[in-house]
Amino acid sequence: MSAPDLPDHAVVDLLGLVALGELLAFERMAVDARLAPDLRRRAALGEMAAAEIGNYRRLADRLAALGVLPDDAMAPYVGALQAYHDSTEPRDWAEAVTKAYVGDAIADDFIREIATALAEPDRQLVLDVLHDSSYADFAVAEIRAAVEADPRVADRLSMWARRLVGEALSQAGRVATAERGAFTALIAQGGQVDVQGLFRRLTEAHSRRLAEAGLNN
Structure with missing residues (x-):
């Protein structure tokens, strides 16, 4: 079944959001x-x-091919994404890999659901840039090693993970309910009119990931 036709500005909105997420993730990982x-x-x-x-x-090259400056496409989301990273600065290595594991996975789940509304080649591009399993495998191994070395770390990282998911869902809510008609239409076209239902699925997936890493929900 083909994706419904969407206005170009709706596609640009999503590509801009994902591009900014990738740019900030690069900066964060380089520092961490x-x-x-x-x-x-x-x-x-x-x-x-x-x-x-x-x-x-x-993503920037695709936006340019659509006749849009990447800066312009990303600008509406700077506040929400930067606020998330500013409020979740890791204090040590264990917190850094937990943030990569929890935060990236929630962002990927959010984007993956919305991307179903895109037509090709944009749908595949968005799916291609989501993190592959090697990211999660690396983070889980590091989290388990930290807990094995000091079991008391499990409680601290569990609390950290809860804080991360709370901040991530808060900022995702800002994006999902922003007064941007094109992006709201994109969520609706993807079948995700019920934002609360979307967040419930994100939270359930988060709980499963914590269990896989040996942390408490």
Whole structure:
């Protein structure tokens, strides 16, 4: 079944949101890599940061092909996404990888649901730039190692994860209910008129991920 036709500005809105997410993720990972306890882990997060900026470039090029400046497409979402990162600065390596695991996964779930409304090639582009399983596998291994080394860390990281999901859902709510007709239409076209239902699914997926990492919901 083909995706419904959408106005170009709705497509631009979503591509702008995802592009900004990739750009900020690059900046965050590049900084957080300095928290790594050794060079191997530092390099691993650095490689992930490089992938993020590569994804940003693909999205920026697509926006340019649509005749839109990437800066203009991203501008409406700077407040919400920057607020999330500013309020969730990790204090150490364990918090940094937990943020990558929890925050990136929630963002991916949110975008994946909305992207169903896009036509090709934009739908596949958006799906292609979402994080693959290697990100989660790396983060889960690091979280479990931290808990194994000091079981008391589990409670701290569980509380941190709850804070992350609360902040992420709060900012996602700002995006989903923003007074931008094109983006609201895109959510509706994707079948996600019930924003509360969407957030419920995001929260359920988050709970499953915490269990996989050995943390408490």
